[in-house]
Structures are given as structure tokens and as C-alpha cells.
Amino acid sequence: MSFKKAAVLACALFAAGASLTNAQAxxxxxxxxxxxxxxxxxxxxxxxxxxxxxxxxxxxxxxxxxxxxxxxxxxxxxxxxxxxxxxxxxxxxxxxxxxxxxxxxxxxxxxYKTGLSMLVRKSDAEKYTQFSHLEGRPIAVQIGTTGADKAKSIKDAKVTAFNTTSDAFMALSTGSADAVILDRPVIGYFLKSQPRLAKKLQLQPTMEDAASFxxxxxxxxxxxxxxxxxxxxxxxxxxxxxxxxxxxxxx
Structure with missing residues (x-):
């Protein structure tokens, strides 16, 4: 193949490639x-x-x-x-x-559907299926959250507010609280990132103040x-x- 033919072929191939790239942009x-x-x-x-x-x-x-x-x-x-x-x-x-x-x-x-949910120990999953079932029980929450407001509205509940969600989850894990009330995605993310603790805990299906993203x-x-x-x-x-x-x- 002559130099001239090779040059023409190269230009044609380059143009075809450029057209393909533009088409795929x-x-x-x-x-x-x-x-x-x-x-x-x-x-x-x-x-x-x-x-x-x-x-x-x-x-x-x-x-x-x-x-x-x-x-x-x-x-x-x-x-x-x-x-x-x-x-x-x-x-x-x-x-x-x-x-x-x-x-x-x-x-x-x-x-995604979100809202307030409750996390309990698996051994208590059948006992606490609704927020009303937590009447008079110790509940862990994060200070300043809507979960804290919800817990305080439950009759005679003994609410402890923690600075962090981790502290609230730890209270549940160690038995000093019977439930944690928080936004559902926060609980779901905790369970995903802490599989060792998650084995003993249960996110209940009940949800209030539901909203969709x-x-x-x-x-x-x-x-x-x-x-x-x-x-x-x-x-x-x-x-x-x-x-x-x-x-x-x-x-």
C-alpha cells in the first residue's frame, strides 16, 4: 500500500472513530x-x-x-x-x-418510605409490636429528635435521651432500655453497619409519621x-x- 493510500485510510478510520465517539456521547x-x-x-x-x-x-x-x-x-x-x-x-x-x-x-x-420506627431485642419482638406496647417501659432516644418527642408521648414511659444514636443503641443492647425510637433509615443503616449487634435486635414493621422520598x-x-x-x-x-x-x- 502506498503512503498516500495509507494516509487516506488512516484519515477515514479516524473520522469513523470520531463519529462513533460523538454518537456515543x-x-x-x-x-x-x-x-x-x-x-x-x-x-x-x-x-x-x-x-x-x-x-x-x-x-x-x-x-x-x-x-x-x-x-x-x-x-x-x-x-x-x-x-x-x-x-x-x-x-x-x-x-x-x-x-x-x-x-x-x-x-x-x-x-423510599421513611418514618418513625422502633428497634427492640429479638427476644421482645412479639411483646412490643406497637408504640403503645411501650407504656411504662424504658426507652432510649437521641436528644432533640422526633423519636424523642414520640417516646415522651407514650404513657409513663421512662425515656432516656442520649447525645448520639450509638449510645441509644448500646442502651438497648445492654438491657437498660427495651426499645429505641428513631427514624427508620437511621435504624436500618445502623443494623447494616453493625452486623454483630444486629443479630440480637429486631426492627419492627410499625411506622408512624410516614413520608416518601x-x-x-x-x-x-x-x-x-x-x-x-x-x-x-x-x-x-x-x-x-x-x-x-x-x-x-x-x-
């Missing part, structure tokens, strides 16, 4: 989050990367919908204004779906909303969504 989905809500979103101190249930799930949903993801760190109060002004495309930040927020933005179908998009952006919902449905059908859940939570 994907749009970038700008995702806003406040990474201070583990295990949903946080900054991994080792890798310095964004991590968490929401982060894994939105990456998987976006990938299934044909997008690459760029995560933007911002305050929680700034998320919806950023969405409404096209600074970001999606909010993935443990955001509850409320009527007030739904007036300003559109939400995907719920991907959803990803938010700009009001009226039905095209993106439909893509995200379709992608999530496919992840649920394939079992991938459940795998992501199981990575972060224990039920």
Missing part, C-alpha cells in the same frame, strides 16, 4: 444534593467522593435513562431554587414528597420525569434497585 444530568444526610448522601472521608443510597440510586437511574451524572454540592434550602432556575436538573437529597413542594416542582415516583425535577419537565420513572421501573424489575437498597439498609 451522552447528556450530563446535573444532580443537586446536600451531602450531610448519611446514609442517603454524604462525602466519603476516605475517597473524597459523594456516596450514599441516593447517590448510588440516581447514578443507576440516570445511567439506565442514558445520562452521565455530575453531582453538585449545595445547601438543602438552595436545592429547589436551583432546580427552578435551571442550575441543576434533578434533586437527589432525601427529599420528602409534600403537597407544598409538589406545587413548586415535580417528583418522580417514591423510591422522591427525586425532584423542574415543574413541567415531563420528558425528564418520564425517563427517570421508566428507568426506575426497569431497575426495580431487574432487582438492581433492591441490591442498592440492601447495600445501605437492613430490614
Amino acid at each position: 451522552r447528556d450530563v444530568l446535573r444532580v443537586g444534593t446536600e451531602p450531610t444526610f448519611a446514609p442517603f448522601e454524604f462525602l466519603d472521608t476516605k475517597t473524597k467522593e459523594f456516596a450514599g443510597f441516593d447517590i448510588d440510586l440516581i447514578r443507576a437511574v440516570a445511567d439506565k435513562a442514558g445520562y452521565d451524572v455530575h453531582i453538585l454540592n449545595m445547601g438543602f434550602d438552595a436545592l429547589l431554587p436551583a432546580l427552578m432556575t435551571d442550575t441543576i436538573d434533578v434533586v437527589a437529597s432525601g427529599m420528602s414528597i409534600t403537597p407544598e413542594r409538589a406545587e413548586r416542582v415535580d417528583f418522580t415516583k417514591p423510591y 422522591g427525586f425532584a425535577v423542574k415543574k413541567g419537565n415531563t420528558a425528564l420525569l418520564e425517563k427517570l420513572n421508566k428507568a426506575y421501573d426497569e431497575l426495580e424489575a431487574s432487582g438492581e434497585a433492591k441490591k442498592i437498597f440492601d447495600k445501605w439498609f437492613a430490614e
Whole structure:
């Protein structure tokens, strides 16, 4: 082959490769989050990367919908204004779906249901199935939480408020409390990260003050909303969504 023919062939191959690369290029989905809500979103101190249930799930949903993801760190109060002004495309930040927020933005179908739940020892699982069953019993909570407020509303309950969730869980493990009342995802994350203690404890199915989390998009952006919902449905059908859940939570 002559030098001229070789050069022409090389140019043709380069052009074909460039066209293929351009054809494979994907749009970038700008995702806003406040990474201070583990295990949903946080900054991994080792890798310095964004991590968490929401982060894994939105990456998987976006990938299934044909997008690459760029995560933007911002305050929680700034998320919806950023969405409404096209600074970001999606909010993935443990955001509850409320009527007030739904007036300003559109939400995907719920991907997580949260609320107050109770953790007990497995030996007491049949004894304490409802919050009312804790009347007069010692309960451990974290100070300043909605779980603490709930415990104080239970008749004659002996409530001990701790500075950290770890101390509350330890009180239950050592027998100085009969239950811990906290947000369900906090309990689920504890059980996942502490398998040795989890063997003796039971997260009860009862839940109060239930709320659902959803990803938010700009009001009226039905095209993106439909893509995200379709992608999530496919992840649920394939079992991938459940795998992501199981990575972060224990039920």
C-alpha cells in the first residue's frame, strides 16, 4: 500500500472513530444534593467522593435513562431554587414528597418510605409490636429528635435521651432500655453497619409519621420525569434497585 493510500485510510478510520465517539456521547444530568444526610448522601472521608443510597440510586437511574451524572454540592434550602432556575436538573437529597413542594416542582415516583420506627431485642419482638406496647417501659432516644418527642408521648414511659444514636443503641443492647425510637433509615443503616449487634435486635414493621422520598425535577419537565420513572421501573424489575437498597439498609 502506498503512503498516500495509507494516509487516506488512516484519515477515514479516524473520522469513523470520531463519529462513533460523538454518537456515543451522552447528556450530563446535573444532580443537586446536600451531602450531610448519611446514609442517603454524604462525602466519603476516605475517597473524597459523594456516596450514599441516593447517590448510588440516581447514578443507576440516570445511567439506565442514558445520562452521565455530575453531582453538585449545595445547601438543602438552595436545592429547589436551583432546580427552578435551571442550575441543576434533578434533586437527589432525601427529599420528602409534600403537597407544598409538589406545587413548586415535580417528583418522580417514591423510591423510599421513611418514618418513625422502633428497634427492640429479638427476644421482645412479639411483646412490643406497637408504640403503645411501650407504656411504662424504658426507652432510649437521641436528644432533640422526633423519636424523642414520640417516646415522651407514650404513657409513663421512662425515656432516656442520649447525645448520639450509638449510645441509644448500646442502651438497648445492654438491657437498660427495651426499645429505641428513631427514624427508620437511621435504624436500618445502623443494623447494616453493625452486623454483630444486629443479630440480637429486631426492627419492627410499625411506622408512624410516614413520608416518601422522591427525586425532584423542574415543574413541567415531563420528558425528564418520564425517563427517570421508566428507568426506575426497569431497575426495580431487574432487582438492581433492591441490591442498592440492601447495600445501605437492613430490614
